[in-house]
Amino acid sequence: MTRKRRTNATGWKGGMSGKMDGEGEERKEIEARLHFAGITRLRLALCLLRSPRHVMAAGSTNLDPHNPPYVPPPSAIALPSTMASARSLMRLGSGRSVVSATRSMAPRAFSSSSLQYAPKASTEPGAPEPENMRQAQRPPQGPLRAPVINPTDKYQGKADSLHNYGQYIMSCLPKYVQQFTVWKDELTVYTAPKGVVPLMSFLKNHTSAEFTTIADITAVDYPTREQRFEVVYNLLSVRYNSRIRVKTYADEATPVPSVTGLFEGALWYEREVYDMFGVFFTGHPDLRRIMTDYGFDGHPLRKDFPLTGYTELRYDEEKKRIVIEPLELTQAFRNFESGSTAWEPVGPGSDRTPESFKLPTPKPEEKQEEKK
Numbered sequence: 320m321t322r323k324r325r326t327n328a329t330g331w332k333g334g335m336s337g338k339m340d341g342e343g344e345e346r347k348e349i350e351a352r353l354h355f356a357g358i359t360r361l362r363l364a365l366c367l368l369r370s371p372r373h374v375m376a377a378g379s380t381n382l383d384p385h386n387p388p389y390v391p392p393p394s395a396i397a398l399p400s401t402m403a404s405a406r407s408l409m410r411l412g413s414g415r416s417v418v419s420a421t422r423s424m425a426p427r428a429f430s431s432s433s434l435q436y437a438p439k440a441s442t443e444p445g446a447p448e449p450e451n452m453r454q455a456q457r458p459p460q461g462p463l464r465a466p467v468i469n470p471t472d473k474y475q476g477k478a479d480s481l482h483n484y485g486q487y488i489m490s491c492l493p494k495y496v497q498q499f500t501v502w503k504d505e506l507t508v509y510t511a512p513k514g515v516v517p518l519m520s521f522l523k524n525h526t527s528a529e530f531t532t533i534a535d536i537t538a539v540d541y542p543t544r545e546q547r548f549e550v551v552y553n554l555l556s557v558r559y560n561s562r563i564r565v566k567t568y569a570d571e572a573t574p575v576p577s578v579t580g581l582f583e584g585a586l587w588y589e590r591e592v593y594d595m596f597g598v599f600f601t602g603h604p605d606l607r608r609i610m611t612d613y614g615f616d617g618h619p620l621r622k623d624f625p626l627t628g629y630t631e632l633r634y635d636e637e638k639k640r641i642v643i644e645p646l647e648l649t650q651a652f653r654n655f656e657s658g659s660t661a662w663e664p665v666g667p668g669s670d671r672t673p674e675s676f677k678l679p680t681p682k683p684e685e686k687q688e689e690k691k
Contacts, residue, residue, distance in 0.1 A: 432657050477504045488528075491522060507564040511684050512575050515552075518576050522554060522563065530563055532553035534576070536588035538596045540622045546570050548598050552578070574599035595620040614643070 401603060478501050485499035485506055494588040495514030500507045510518050522530040532555040539549045546568035553561050553651060569575050577600040578585045589600045590609040600606060616629045635642045 324579065326567055387631065402448065471503070474503045481506045488521075491525075492518060505562070505564060507566060509566050512567050512569060513684075515565070516576050516578060516581070518565060519552070519554075519581055522565070523581055528556065528563075529558045530556045532557060533582040533584050533588070534562070536592055538592050538598055538620075540596060540620065542622050544568075548596055550575055550592065550598060569598050571597060574601045576600070577602040579603060594618065612643075 473595050481504070485501065485508065488508060489496045489499060491625065492514070495510050495518050497509045497511065499509065522528045524570075534553040534555050536553075537551050539551065541547050541549065548569045550567050550569055552565040552567075554565065556562070567575060573599060577589055579589065580602070580663045586603075586605070587609060589603055590606060592598050593600065593606055594608040594610050595618055607613070611619065617624050619628075627648065628641050629646055632641055632643055634640070
């Protein structure tokens with residue numbers, strides 16, 4: 320009785336009566352697989368040797384990217400059948416499986432195989448040492464390819480036009496404009512307190528200005544000056560896409576005219592300057608504190624105001640409300656008078672303003688005595 324031949328996943332047939340036929344088919348299949356693996360590996364090696372990098376190293380002049388070097392087609396590459404058959408017989412003699420035999424002949428990466436043939440440093444006594452690339456001489460630096468650009472050059476054209484515009488404003492209002500300065504692309508106009516309203520009206524309504532938006536009103540405290548406060552107005556022209564800054568001066572007793580009649584947005588700005596610095600604005604409809612409490616003592620942004628303040632607030636559990644109490648400190652306050660040397664140790668700092676732009680701050684107008 321003969322057994323039926325079975326067909327497995329590898330496609331070969333075997334049985335008791337067809338043992339010799341199965342071994343012959345297995346040998347043929349192994350030869351075919353080894354033959355294919357050898358062709359694939361040879362193709363990879365030839366493609367790497369025929370690449371433009373190796374052609375350049377060999378001294379070829381055919382470096383045109385549109386005309387690459389010749390690479391033979393895969394059909395032109397073949398291995399002798401004797402090589403594949405010899406390898407297959409050796410695999411069968413060792414008793415290894417078909418999968419392990421084909422995996423061992425699979426093509427390896429060029430990077431892993433090239434390390435085996437890399438030149439190694441010789442250990443002989445008379446052999447020269449390899450060159451240390453960290454100490455290798457660098458090629459000399461040539462001229463700069465990019466042009467040298469000064470960041471302030473882009474303001475030259477704007478500075479000239481702003482100078483002309485400042486002279487135009489001064490010629491239109493010689494009675495109120497004391498001077499003007501230009502720093503980069505910023506134009507600043509100085510005026511006395513009595514000239515704030517006429518100058519702001521001109522800048523808002525004149526056709527060549529039209530600064531219809533007031534961006535901010537602030538102040539700066541200079542304790543050593545006679546008029547210690549410098550009030551700053553920042554205006555914006557939406558039509559001409561430009562900005563201008565107006566500066567005036569004041570002290571604790573000298574008020575500044577309010578511009579709320581021209582700009583409604585100045586209502587809260589002037590209240591903030593009054594709250595932080597104590598500058599009074601005449602003609603303001605509602606001049607009161609806006610950021611601190613109504614009973615707050617002092618003005619926080621003055622240079623003589625202590626950082627700790629004078630009072631502290633806390634919630635009283637017995638009274639069920641917030642109470643204000645005097646501040647208790649272990650060290651007494653050091654009160655600095657205006658014009659003292661309290662700020663001299665700080666130093667003036669480094670002034671990087673060009674000498675051509677350094678103009679003295681205009682002196683305040685002398686107070687005229689009233690005739691009796």
